């Protein structure tokens with residue numbers, strides 16, 4: 001009698017903003033671990049979702065979108081993309097049918113030559129014609145020579161089991177890296193701040209979401225209640241005004257929406273306080289970025 005070998009490894013999900021990386025990871029783990037909104041670039045961090053079975057453990061990380069470094073913040077984010085390529089056992093490169101790629105993009109060169117098992121996940125096929133899908137599959141097969149191009153709809157969970165099957169087939173033999181009941185390496189504080197950031201993305205247009213960030217300054221559990229205090233950082237007084245809104249109406253909505261999600265996520269009653277603080281140029285200040293948890 002031989003035992004079935006245990007498999008474990010890191011699966012890194014990369015791709016442009018808004019192609020559906022977070023939706024795919026959530027479909028694959030069955031948990032709402034990362035923020036999903038219709039705006040690009042909400043995922044600034046690498047987030048791990050862990051899916052464990054009796055004889056396997058898949059550790060997913062959902063990386064920020066692939067961006068040109070405009071601000072310091074973007075450089076830090078590109079660092080995450082680079083490290084996502086380096087420490088992967090399997091790479092899922094997510095693309096969508098309608099999108100155009102710059103053929104000279106350094107990332108594509110890197111992907112074409114990677115030794116790591118590479119799968120191209122062609123997402124959002126629910127929105128496209130079959131001929132388009134077939135043409136795009138051929139294009140990516142030719143361009144990057146991946147192990148397979150997998151057409152899926154992450155949103156409708158169509159063909160996502162194929163992705164899971166291929167991951168399991170290609171996962172290296174390795175003992176589990178984390179306790180089997182551990183869902184994620186992120187702290188509860190992190191999820192609290194991500195939930196507030198999501199509500200900011202959903203409630204304000206263009207400028208505000210990109211000019212703001214959230215720091216959890218208090219996270220205190222007692223019995224069935226969690227007290228959470230959050231500082232929302234913006235760059236200018238004018239943004240503070242917009243964020244708070246007339247008579248505090250807008251900020252109140254963010255708080256109410258966030259509190260509901262937090263209560264569902266933590267399974268406890270939440271008492272949430274929010275403070276808005278002006279910190280000019282927070283994104284260009286590396287020390288501050290590190291304090292916010294973007295450091296190495």
Ligand code: GDP
Pocket residue numbers: 015016017018019020021022023024035036037038039040041042043065123124125126127152153154155156
């Ligand atoms: P990310 O920036 O790559 O992480 O993308 P998200 O997962 O946040 O998704 C961006 C947007 O695309 C959201 O509005 C999703 O609902 C939508 N989306 C994701 N997957 C699909 C899909 O398979 N079909 C369609 N029609 N929309 C999708």
Ligand code: MG
Pocket residue numbers: 021022023034035036042043062
């Ligand atoms: Mg995302």
